[in-house]
Amino acid sequence: MAVYTDVPDDELAAFLRDYDLGEVVSCKGIAEGVENSNFLLRTEAGTFILTLYEKRVEPRDLPFFIALMEHLAGAGIACPTPVKARDGQALRRLCGRPAAIVGFLEGLWPRRIQPFHCAGVGNALARLHLAGAGFAMTRMNSLSLEGWKHLENVTGDRADQVQAGLAAEIRNELDRLAHEWPRDLPTGVIHADLFPDNVFFRGEKVSGLIDFYFACTDLLAYDLAICLNAWCFESDGSFNVTKAKLLIAAYRAVRPLQEEELQALPVLARGSALRFLLTRLYDWLNHPPGALVQRKDPLEYWRKLRFHRSVANVAAYGIES
Amino acid sequence: MAVYTDVPDDELAAFLRDYDLGEVVSCKGIAEGVENSNFLLRTEAGTFILTLYEKRVEPRDLPFFIALMEHLAGAGIACPTPVKARDGQALRRLCGRPAAIVGFLEGLWPRRIQPFHCAGVGNALARLHLAGAGFAMTRMNSLSLEGWKHLENVTGDRADQVQAGLAAEIRNELDRLAHEWPRDLPTGVIHADLFPDNVFFRGEKVSGLIDFYFACTDLLAYDLAICLNAWCFESDGSFNVTKAKLLIAAYRAVRPLQEEELQALPVLARGSALRFLLTRLYDWLNHPPGALVQRKDPLEYWRKLRFHRSVANVAAYGIES
Numbered sequence: 001m002a003v004y005t006d007v008p009d010d011e012l013a014a015f016l017r018d019y020d021l022g023e024v025v026s027c028k029g030i031a032e033g034v035e036n037s038n039f040l041l042r043t044e045a046g047t048f049i050l051t052l053y054e055k056r057v058e059p060r061d062l063p064f065f066i067a068l069m070e071h072l073a074g075a076g077i078a079c080p081t082p083v084k085a086r087d088g089q090a091l092r093r094l095c096g097r098p099a100a101i102v103g104f105l106e107g108l109w110p111r112r113i114q115p116f117h118c119a120g121v122g123n124a125l126a127r128l129h130l131a132g133a134g135f136a137m138t139r140m141n142s143l144s145l146e147g148w149k150h151l152e153n154v155t156g157d158r159a160d161q162v163q164a165g166l167a168a169e170i171r172n173e174l175d176r177l178a179h180e181w182p183r184d185l186p187t188g189v190i191h192a193d194l195f196p197d198n199v200f201f202r203g204e205k206v207s208g209l210i211d212f213y214f215a216c217t218d219l220l221a222y223d224l225a226i227c228l229n230a231w232c233f234e235s236d237g238s239f240n241v242t243k244a245k246l247l248i249a250a251y252r253a254v255r256p257l258q259e260e261e262l263q264a265l266p267v268l269a270r271g272s273a274l275r276f277l278l279t280r281l282y283d284w285l286n287h288p289p290g291a292l293v294q295r296k297d298p299l300e301y302w303r304k305l306r307f308h309r310s311v312a313n314v315a316a317y318g319i320e321s
Numbered sequence: 322m323a324v325y326t327d328v329p330d331d332e333l334a335a336f337l338r339d340y341d342l343g344e345v346v347s348c349k350g351i352a353e354g355v356e357n358s359n360f361l362l363r364t365e366a367g368t369f370i371l372t373l374y375e376k377r378v379e380p381r382d383l384p385f386f387i388a389l390m391e392h393l394a395g396a397g398i399a400c401p402t403p404v405k406a407r408d409g410q411a412l413r414r415l416c417g418r419p420a421a422i423v424g425f426l427e428g429l430w431p432r433r434i435q436p437f438h439c440a441g442v443g444n445a446l447a448r449l450h451l452a453g454a455g456f457a458m459t460r461m462n463s464l465s466l467e468g469w470k471h472l473e474n475v476t477g478d479r480a481d482q483v484q485a486g487l488a489a490e491i492r493n494e495l496d497r498l499a500h501e502w503p504r505d506l507p508t509g510v511i512h513a514d515l516f517p518d519n520v521f522f523r524g525e526k527v528s529g530l531i532d533f534y535f536a537c538t539d540l541l542a543y544d545l546a547i548c549l550n551a552w553c554f555e556s557d558g559s560f561n562v563t564k565a566k567l568l569i570a571a572y573r574a575v576r577p578l579q580e581e582e583l584q585a586l587p588v589l590a591r592g593s594a595l596r597f598l599l600t601r602l603y604d605w606l607n608h609p610p611g612a613l614v615q616r617k618d619p620l621e622y623w624r625k626l627r628f629h630r631s632v633a634n635v636a637a638y639g640i641e642s
Contacts, residue, residue: 008432009522025427025523028361031350040349040361042427106346106363111329201330202346 004054005037005095015094018085019101021045032197035213037097040104047104049080052097057213062098064139065212066091068132068189069102075131077124078105078208105208107200118231118243120206121199122250125191125227128209129220129255132189141192141216143275145181148174151278158285162298170278173305177271182219182264190223191215195230221261224251225268228317229276229304237303245318262314269308277301325375326358326416336415339406340422342366353518356534358418361425368425370401373418378534383419385460386533387412389453389510390423396452398445399426399529426529428521439552439564441527442520443571446512446548449530450541450576453510462513462537464596466502469495472599479606483619491599494626498592503540503585511544512536516551542582545572546589549638550597550625558624566639583635590629598622 012024022044030038030049035057039050053062066082070090073081080102082090090100110117141147152170159167191198193214200208224247232243251257280298287295311317333345343365351359351370358373374383387403391411394402401423403411411421431438462468473491480488512519514535521529545568553565572578601619608616632638 006432009429010433012429023523024429026425026521027429028349029352030361031352040351104347108330108333108345108348111327112331200347202344 005052005097007039007050007052007095011095015092015099016043018087018092019083020086021048021083021101041101048083048101049104050094050099050101052094052099054097057098059098061139061213062091062100064137065215066100067137068135068215069212071135072128072131072212073103075134077128077131078206079212080105080208080210105200105210107202107207109197109200111196113196113231113243115243115246116204117196117199117201118247119250120201120204121194121227121231122224122247123254124199124206124209125194125223126251126254128191129188129223135189138217139215141190141218143192143214143279144218144271145174145178148177148271148274148278151282155278155281155285159281162281162284163302166281166302169302170274170281173270173274177267177274180267181271182260182267185219185221185261185264186258187217188220189215190218190220192218192223192226194223194227219264219268220255221257221264222268222272224248224257225265226272226275228265228269229272229301233304233307237300239307239316241316241318248317248319262319265314265317265319266308266311269311270305273301273305273308277305326373326418328358328360328371328373328416332416336413336420337364339408339413340404341407342369342404342422362422369404369422370425371415371420371422373415373420375418378419380419382460382534383412383421385458386536387421388458389456389536390533392456393449393452393533394424396455398449398452399527400533401426401529401531426521426531428523428528430518430521432517434517434552434564436564436567437525438517438520438522439568440571441522441525442515442548442552443545443568444575445520445527445530446515446544447572447575449512450509450544456510459538460536462511462539464513464535464600465539465592466495466499469498469592469595469599472603476599476602476606480602483602483605484623487602487623490623491595494591494595498588498595501588502592503581503588506540506542506582506585507579508538509541510536511539511541513539513544513547515544515548540585540589541576542578542585543589543593545569545578546586547593547596549586549590550593550622554625554628558621560628560637562637562639569638569640583640586635586638586640587629587632590632591626594622594626594629598626 012027016024025042027039027041030040036054037052041048041050069080070082072079083101084090085092092099152174157167159170193211198211199206227247228244231247232240234240277298280296280301284295284298333348337345346363348360348362351361356377357375360371362369362371390401391403393400404422405411406413413420473495478488480491514532519532520527548568549565552568553561555561598619601617605616605619
C-alpha cells in the first residue's frame with residue numbers, strides 16, 4: 001500500500017481545468033496498489049480514480065493499457081473507463097508523471113475466498129477474453145519464458161538465501177518449461193494479474209475488474225492458470241479442488257476450452273507459479289530498506305509450483321474431461 | 322500515511338448490519354493520518370469515514386473525542402459527525418479495535434499555504450472555541466508542561482544525536498517555560514493539532530476541520546499559538562508576518578482576545594514549538610525500522626522556537642495592540 005506522489009491542491013485544480021468534470025470536491029490517496037499512486041477523486045461530476053504512473057510502469061505501454069480499458073468498457077466489461085480531457089486524450093501529465101482519470105467501480109475485493117468468488121472470477125475472466133477478441137493492439141508478455149530467464153539471471157544463486165537449493169530448482173524448472181511450454185493454444189488479451197485484490201464483488205456478483213497494467217497478448221488458458229494459483233489455494237498451502245472446479249466450470253460455461261488447453265493446464269500453472277515466484281524473489285532480494293510496500297513470500301509460489309509438478313493430469317483440478 | 326488494519330469484507334458487512342446505512346458499496350483505505358486506520362466508506366446511504374483506533378489513541382479518551390465531535394457538529398462547526406448505530410452508540414468495535422463511522426467532509430487540505438488560508442483557519446479556530454464553550458466534558462492536555470517534562474526525560478541526552486547541544490537547550494527552555502507559563506488566561510476546548518492537513522478548503526473557504534484526537538481543555542490562546550507555528554512559517558524557515566497578522570485578525574474578529582492573551586502569545590508560541598519539537602524528537606529517536614510513517618524533522622520546530630525567543634513583543638506577529 002502506498003502513495004508515492006503527493007498531489008498539491010492547486011496543481012490538481014489546474015489539472016482538472018482541462019476536463020469537463022467541474023471543480024474538485026475531495027481527493028484522497030488510496031492505500032492500495034503497489035505500482036502506482038491512486039487517489040479517490042470526487043468532482044462536481046461524480047466519483048473517479050486518479051492514477052499517477054510511477055516508475056515501474058513503462059510509459060510506452062500506457063497507450064496499450066488505456067486503449068484496452070476503453071475497449072473492454074465499451075464491450076460491457078466492468079472495468080475502469082478512462083475519462084478523456086477536452087482535447088480527447090485520456091493519458092495526460094500531473095506532477096511530472098503520466099496520469100489518467102478513470103471511472104470509479106463499486107464493490108469490495110474479497111479477503112476470505114469463498115467458492116462463489118471462484119465461480120464469479122471464472123465467469124468474469126472468460127467474458128474478458130471474449131471481449132478482448134476485437135481489440136486490435138498487441139503487447140508481448142514481458143513476464144513469460146524470456147522474462148523468467150532474465151529474472152533467473154539477475155537473482156541467480158542469491159535465491160539460496162531464501163531457501164537452500166532454490167536456485168538450482170528454479171534453473172531446472174525453467175529448462176523443463178522451455179521444452180514443455182505449449183505454442184499452439186488460442187491467444188488473445190489476458191489480464192495476467194487477476195488476484196483477489198483486483199476483483200471487486202457486491203454480494204456474490206463481480207462488480208469490477210481493475211489493474212490492467214500487466215495485461216498483454218498471450219495464451220488465454222495461461223490467464224486461467226494464474227487464477228488457479230491466485231484463488232484456489234488455502235492459506236495453509238492446500239489446494240481446494242472444489243474452488244478450482246467451480247472456477248474452471250464457470251469459465252467453460254462462457255468460453256469453452258479446447259482439449260489441448262485443458263491438458264496444458266498443469267504446465268501453464270507451473271509457469272504461472274514460477275512467474276510469481278521469480279518476481280517475488282526479485283523483490284525480496286532487492287527490497288529497499290524503509291520501503292512502503294510489504295514483501296510477499298516467494299516460497300508460497302514455490303510450494304504451489306511443487307503441487308502442480310505432482311499433478312498426474314487435469315482430474316486433479318476437478319475436471320472431468 | 323498508513324493503514325494499519327485490513328478490514329475483511331465479510332467483517333465489514335457484519336459490522337454495518339448494526340447501522341441504518343444500507344449495504345457497503347465500497348471501502349478504500351486512505352493513505353492519510355498517522356495515528357489511526359481510516360477508510361473512505363460508501364454505503365447505500367452515502368459517503369462516510371470509518372476509523373479504527375490504533376494503539377496510539379487511549380481508549381479511555383475516545384468517549385471525549387466522540388462526544389466533542391457530536392457537540393461541535395451540533396453547534397454548526399463543519400467537523401466529522403459521528404454516526405450512531407441502532408443501539409445509540411457511535412463508538413463500537415471492528416477487527417478487535419475501537420471503531421467509529423463519521424460523516425464525510427468535502428474539501429482539500431492546502432499543500433501550499435496562501436494568506437487567505439491563514440485568514441480562514443483563524444476564523445474557523447475562533448468559531449471552534451466559541452462552539453466549545455457549551456461542552457460539558459473536560460480532558461487534561463497530556464502534552465503540556467508535565468508531558469513535555471516526561472518527553473524530555475525519556476529522550477534525554479539522545480537529543481544530541483540530532484544536534485549537538487540540543488539536550489541542554491531543551492532543558493533550559495523547559496525551565497524557563499515552567500516559570501513563565503501563563504495560568505490565568507481563558508480556557509476551554511482546544512483542537513491542539515490544527516495543522517494544514519487537518520483543515521479542508523473548498524476554494525478560499527474552510528469546508529471542514531478534522532482529527533480531534535489531541536483535543537483537550539487548555540488555554541484558548543495556546544491553540545492560536547499552535548496555528549502560528551503550523552501556518553505562518555515558510556518552508557525556508559522564515560516567519561511570514563502577513564500570514565500571522567491575517568490569522569490573528571480573523572480570529573479576533575470572531576472571538577476578541579484579552580490584552581493578557583495577546584501579550585502571552587510569544588511564550589505560548591515557544592511552548593507550542595517545544596511540544597512539537599519534543600514529540601518529533603521522540604518519534605525520530607524511536608522510529609522503528611521499516612515503519613510506514615515518514616519521520617518529521619524535529620529541528621524545524623527548534624528553529625521556530627528560536628524565532629519566538631527572539632521576539633521583543635507581539636508587534637512581531639503583526640499585531641498593533
